Amino acid sequence: MxxxxxxxxxxxxxxxxxxxxxxxxxxxxxxxxxxxxxxxxxxxxxxxxxxxxxxxxxxxxxxxxxxxxxxxxxxxxxxxxxxxxxxxxxxxxxxxxxxxxxxxxxxxxxxxxxxxxxxxxxxxxxxxxxxxxxxxxxxxxxxxxxxxxxxxxxxxxxxxxxxxxxxxxTPELIIAPMSDPTYDRQARIFGDRGQTILGGSKVAVVGLGGIGSLIGEYLARLGVGELVFIDPDRIDPTNLPRVVGARRFDAWSPLQSDTRPRWMQRLGARLATPKVKIAARAARQASKTVRITQVRRSVVDSDVAMLLTDCDHIFLAADSALARRLVNSVTHQYLIPNTQVGSKVTVIDDTIADIFSVVRMSSPGSGCLQCNELIPAWRLTEEATSEVQRHRQRYVDDENIHAPSVITLNAVAASRAVDDWLMAIGGLTDSAVSADHWVAYHPLTDEVIEHEPAKSPDCRHCGPFRFAMGDKRSLLARP
Missing domain, CATH: 3.40.140.10 (Cytidine Deaminase, domain 2)
Structure with a gap:
């Protein structure tokens, strides 16, 4: 070597x-x-x-x-x-x-x-x-x-x-400096030490749509020192009710109207504001000191994925199997906790079958998304093929048909995710509570379902092959 x-x-x-x-x-x-x-x-x-x-x-x-x-x-x-x-x-x-x-x-x-x-x-x-x-x-x-x-x-x-x-x-007890008076109300909960930890934290948000945009603003308003925003997409008119900080002009809505010619709609889509730019704008309005890295590319690109390996926490708000696999492996390879966040409305024959918001906080070395069958092999295969091939083999799902979504469902998931992280880094979590806390909220039945993640000892993500190996293993990213 x-x-x-x-x-x-x-x-x-x-x-x-x-x-x-x-x-x-x-x-x-x-x-x-x-x-x-x-x-x-x-x-x-x-x-x-x-x-x-x-x-x-x-x-x-x-x-x-x-x-x-x-x-x-x-x-x-x-x-x-x-x-x-x-x-x-x-x-x-x-x-x-x-x-x-x-x-x-x-x-x-x-x-x-x-x-x-x-x-x-x-x-x-x-x-x-x-x-x-x-x-x-x-x-x-x-x-x-x-x-x-x-x-x-x-x-x-x-x-x-x-x-x-x-x-x-640390080698000796460090007395935290008095926090910025701006954060006085929350410092009364977390103390000056907690606010110092927030100010020194580097946190990534992968996916800046309905949930990710909320998480980004929450983190900025809490005083997190450095944020890494990753999302390849631009805003479109259907995102406006759900993406925090989005303005109608960002989506070029007049050009993207269904009544416009296709060439004009495509022009509007190209002119629309990137989601990472909207998130950064909202974060800077919320915090005068936050440092922001904007990346308008896919997280599964190898050089983008490397940005995650230097973070203190990763919020995964992108509904992609490849993104899940990548973030999941980073958590266990580099000992960086992640929280996978989502909300979904399932419609069958024009009838709402289920509505839920889910928060899955994963600690290094614990049961991972792969162990718990949350990274479907068929989705990985589909996402890895070309766009033409995807359209040819798609029978039921249509990526051009937007799934139902509403900002309040996203807010439930985003708030719970950031709260769980805050309690953990602030040292307020009861030591008797499980390290990994996966929660699903179903508003149709008013149920809150908690899940203890399973762990497979021979998992290639959280098992010995990748666990804590750091730079010695290649990331599960594309060149």
């Missing part, structure tokens, strides 16, 4: 399930020191490098973690050799872990640092230049020392738990 040079900050990302295992092993209540090894994928971006925890390997006390000659305890040579060998074989980073006492502040001892200097050059060589290092934990803090093949050593700025609720650990 080629040597790796990474600039910028370093952080560690771990799932909620992994964190429960690791924290429980390090802090069982005996006040003693314990050890483990983390095998990690790597993701690099303009914001720095993230070590994505692929495996947590607890060291068994007295067998793998024993009394040390120079320090209090140490990992055995056999345990280190086994795990560095597995890291080298899979191209993963290696992190040795132990804990100290204390609560909100932690750092390596002189003995710890000396052991790194003795052992890590050799481990880095064995690992073919893929980073090696160590983490030390207190109850509510973490510090890290990462070694890279360019001869540099890097500190870890934080460890993030991508679960529900989210959790961020």
């Amino acid at each position: 080629a040597e790796r040079t990474v600039s910028g900050t370093w952080s560690v990302v771990i799932t909620g399930e992994q964190w429960a295992l690791l924290h429980g092993h390090l802090f069982p209540g005996d006040g003693d020191e314990h050890g483990a090894i983390l095998r990690c994928g790597i993701a690099e971006s303009s914001r720095g490098a993230r070590l994505l925890v692929h495996d947590v390997v607890p060291a068994v006390d007295g067998i793998d973690y024993i009394e040390g000659q120079r320090g209090y305890r140490k990992l055995t040579a056999e345990f280190v050799a086994e795990n560095i060998g597995m890291c080298a074989e899979q191209g993963l980073a290696y992190l040795a872990v132990h804990n100290h006492g204390g609560q909100d502040r932690v750092g390596f001892s002189r003995t710890d640092m000396a052991s790194h200097e003795r052992g890590y050059p050799a481990l880095l060589d064995i690992n073919a230049g893929v980073p090696v290092g160590a983490l030390v934990f207190a109850e509510n803090a973490v510090a890290g020392d990462i070694w890279t093949s360019d001869g540099e050593r890097h500190t870890v700025i934080d460890l993030r738990v991508a679960g529900r609720p989210h959790l961020t650990l």
Whole structure:
């Protein structure tokens, strides 16, 4: 493997399930020191490098973690050799872990640092230049020392738990600055710390139609710092009642009227405003500080898909099987939670059979959309074929006939989706609540149906092949 040079900050990302295992092993209540090894994928971006925890390997006390000659305890040579060998074989980073006492502040001892200097050059060589290092934990803090093949050593700025609720650990407690008075009313709920998290978040919205446009405005008004809007489409007159911020002029409605010649309707469609531009305009009206990236292309294009890999959360409001598959794989490959959002009205023989809004928040490592049969193979096949072929093989569904939709159904789904995300990152979610919360609201029957997603251990999306592998695996995108 080629040597790796990474600039910028370093952080560690771990799932909620992994964190429960690791924290429980390090802090069982005996006040003693314990050890483990983390095998990690790597993701690099303009914001720095993230070590994505692929495996947590607890060291068994007295067998793998024993009394040390120079320090209090140490990992055995056999345990280190086994795990560095597995890291080298899979191209993963290696992190040795132990804990100290204390609560909100932690750092390596002189003995710890000396052991790194003795052992890590050799481990880095064995690992073919893929980073090696160590983490030390207190109850509510973490510090890290990462070694890279360019001869540099890097500190870890934080460890993030991508679960529900989210959790961020730093080397010492950071006092959040007082939030902008503009957000006083919501800071009374989430606190200055919560508002700081919102301001530092980078969130993608895929699909800026009826639901996505609402989500985009909600996020901007909440004070989210950076938004990535992705949608290839332009507005049309039938979107105007549902897309937040859309104006009649955006759709060039006079030209797109059914009474106009076809050439004039096509001209109106070409002149219509892109949905991402409308969403960005609405977001900027809502927030004076938000940074926005507009992408008027499909999310399944490889360079567009890469934009998702640097986000903190993804809202998927596009009803496309290819988009679902792509976002689903990004969530588990890069440990980035997503929320798939939709609403639908089913009509059979001119009779409304069902109406529902659905919100599916997926945490990395949990049951995914693929495991739960929400990415139909026939839809993938159809969407992957050419437009001419799609029209030839289409019998019942007609993509030119708009499905029923209404803004209130979209608002139910959008509000629930953003609320679930807010509660998670604000640390307000009850720890007893399932990490993944899939909810469907059926207004015809006034039913709210909750669903626990299933998980398949050999899934190619959330299973070992792709899980936390970061940049080592290709995205499920088209070139």
